[in-house]
Amino acid sequence: MDKTIDEINRRIRDGSARVVTADEMPSIVSELGEEGALKEVDVVTTGTFGAMCSSGAFLNFGHAEPPIKMERIWLNDVDAYGGIAAVDTYIGATNKSVTRAESYGGAHVIEDFIAGKAIELRAQSSGSDCYPRRNITTEIRLEDLNQAIMVNPRNAYQRYDGATNTSDDTLYTYMGTLLPHSGNVTYSGAGTLNPLCNDPGYRLIGSGVPIFLGGAPGMVVGEGTQHSSAGNFGTLMTTADMNEMSTDFLRAAYMYGYGPTLYMGVGIPIPVLDIEVVRRTAIRDEDIPVSIKDYGVPSRSRPVITQVNYAELKTGKIELNGEEVRTSSLSSYRNALKVARTLKQWIEDGQMILNLPTRRLDPSKQVKSMRETRKVALVQEIMQRKVVTVKEDEEIPEAARKLLKGETNHLPVLNEQGRLVGVVTTFDVAKAVAHPERRVRVKDVMTRNVITTRSDEPVDIAAQKLDHHRISALPVVDAQNQCIAILHASDLGKLFKPGGQGL
């Protein structure tokens, strides 16, 4: 007993449509059976509320007098795109302010606009006969703009991986703070409420379908960037008018060590047309797998540590290698529910009429990795093979002599077998000289927990290690932990010198 979209819309118009949120669907189906649920329920609303970095808005400021074709544009000192003449721009959520603290970015500009605050617009141009003006600085509010159209290239992922970190250091990532030695697990997504999880075949979610976006009625434009539906990682490109949005459903955020991002509330109504829709929307937290990946490995293909589901993650604890580890969500389930419930209210009140996709999304698309035509620079290309080392049993003055002679601030320390066991710096030696009574040998003052690199490691990863640990040199070791070279922070400059092998 299938239903048509027209029948459902007729019920929405006369106020008799039965609308439920996606989290209610599993129990309705187990109570009434699939046929019963199909008869009873007309629309299932979904919702999610979380960090959606790939978001932003097209703005039109109206023409100035004399007119300007803006080529470089800043909103509260956040760079906006200047390639879509003349008084149009696109402000992206993750751009950082060039002057304010790095915790202020494009997402904050968008939130401030929606909150009704004044934003400073600054723009420059090289001038032309038709657009003579070179500079403009002005204060604007959302109401002063002709258009503020949010268009988010990649929202509402169908599936998310979780994160943990087996390394020895705390990591600050877009997956939040990851404690060392798998001290915690973080995850994203709304589980049973996630829009695309309720329509994995893309039968009903596609171009032109009405949605809830940041508190405004909006629609799906089409497939999102990086849409990879074949691997269950589909995404959506979405749009809505910023003027109708509310800060209840859109919040700027700042992930420490990563940068600004935008938390968006996105909800999609699904018309219950047939048994297939009933089955799909009956999906439970238990049915949605999440792979927990190791962010301690700085590579695109991070190893999967374990596989769990949302029901397990939502208990607040999961088991990892026999130990109980606490879990944190980065997205807000409470707000996801609020999105789904608000959308339900809209439809019950007849404010949103549904339609089928005007064009369906490709359900079997596979995302590609970047084609890289130049070799990634490796540590071996810039490391210094001549490395002065010291033995752990040598006395401090010997280390001081070597530091002076080698014109270096770091001496790798080797044991009897020639393996790397520590590092001494000029500072360690100076301290030892100041307190000679306690510290006589290199091993008494060296740092034992040495951060190292390998000759075949990409330079960028070594550079991140230097940054992360605020150090200025890394011993380069081989598989036997023999120190074969050293990489100084100053060596990184070689890559950019004329004649050097540019990146």
Place this chain on the structure above:
Amino acid sequence: MKLLVKLSHKSRPIIAEVVKDTGILINVDRARSDAHEGEEALVDVPDEFCRLISERMRSLGAHVSILDEGVRHDRDECVDCGSCISVCPKEVFSFNSEWELQVETKRCILCGRCVIACPHQALSLNDV
């Protein structure tokens, strides 16, 4: 009750002395030593002995302040994501059945981890 105890470099082992004198057990939640500013310890004492202990410590030359509040939570900025939950060593944060964040500030030892982990800058510490 939590006390923040600041000791100058030359001072005696004040915490140990006070424990010995009074027989009251003091829990050191956190301690820090700084070359310029001396030592600082965050200690937990039974509420009823708070005054006695702080007076004793002051008389021994320490600077003592009472911290009646742990981490501060700004409800308006909070979106109830829960990012803070798993990084806190003291299980200060939890969700209620409505997925709303609950904060038990009393257990907080002011380590600061959650302040960094909160994506919405909804958590802060008093300047201590």
